[in-house]
Amino acid sequence: MKVYDCLLKELKAAYAKSGNNVAVSYSSMARYSTRPYVSDTHGGRFVQNYANKTGRAYGAYENAGTLPEGTVLAKDSFSVSGGGKVAIGPLFIMEKMRAGFNSDSGDWRYTMIMPNGSVFGTTKGKGADSVEFCIGCHMSVTPDQDSIMLLPEEYRVR
Numbered sequence: 001m002k003v004y005d006c007l008l009k010e011l012k013a014a015y016a017k018s019g020n021n022v023a024v025s026y027s028s029m030a031r032y033s034t035r036p037y038v039s040d041t042h043g044g045r046f047v048q049n050y051a052n053k054t055g056r057a058y059g060a061y062e063n064a065g066t067l068p069e070g071t072v073l074a075k076d077s078f079s080v081s082g083g084g085k086v087a088i089g090p091l092f093i094m095e096k097m098r099a100g101f102n103s104d105s106g107d108w109r110y111t112m113i114m115p116n117g118s119v120f121g122t123t124k125g126k127g128a129d130s131v132e133f134c135i136g137c138h139m140s141v142t143p144d145q146d147s148i149m150l151l152p153e154e155y156r157v158r
């Protein structure tokens with residue numbers, strides 16, 4: 001999607017202001033969505049999903065199993081107003097940490113980066129309370145699925 005390719009530069013620049021490693025580099029990871037799609041659970045914004053090499057099993061979707069330590073999943077977002085104006089949304093990040101990091105989140109660290117580069121919150125770090133709601137929803141899948149919720153089939157890269 002040409003429009004997204006153009007927008008991606010702006011998304012990258014916005015998130016990179018945070019200095020967060022994933023925010024700086026996520027767009028070089030493999031993308032697992034064929035195009036931006038609306039995610040009601042992430043503010044009704046358009047989103048795309050990325051996973052790093054360690055997390056490439058994400059591409060097996062329902063058969064991904066337990067993702068290894070070092071897995072990074074990222075989801076950028078934006079919205080388009082009726083008048084066609086684009087607004088950058090947050091960057092949503094899940095990182096699989098070492099075993100024992102936090103059993104309440106299945107050892108995933110959730111981070112939300114705001115479009116102005118501020119970090120809204122990160123599990124076990126600054127603003128941890130603000131990202132508790134991520135855990136609440138993501139932990140609701142069957143344990144076999146390791147907190148990954150998976151995108152709608154029609155937008156999956158195969």
Ligand code: HEC
Pocket residue numbers: 038039040041042047049073074075092093094110111112131133134135137138147148149150151152
């Ligand atoms: C109400 C439920 C809900 C909440 C709250 C939620 N998510 Fe998600 N998340 C989903 C669903 C459903 C998907 C897959 C479908 C989609 O993209 O909408 C998903 C997908 C993701 C993905 C891509 C990996 C995957 O699971 O397929 C990341 C990364 C992610 N969410 C991060 C976050 C972060 C960070 C937060 C909190 C700031 C958060 N999510 C809050 C439901 C939720």
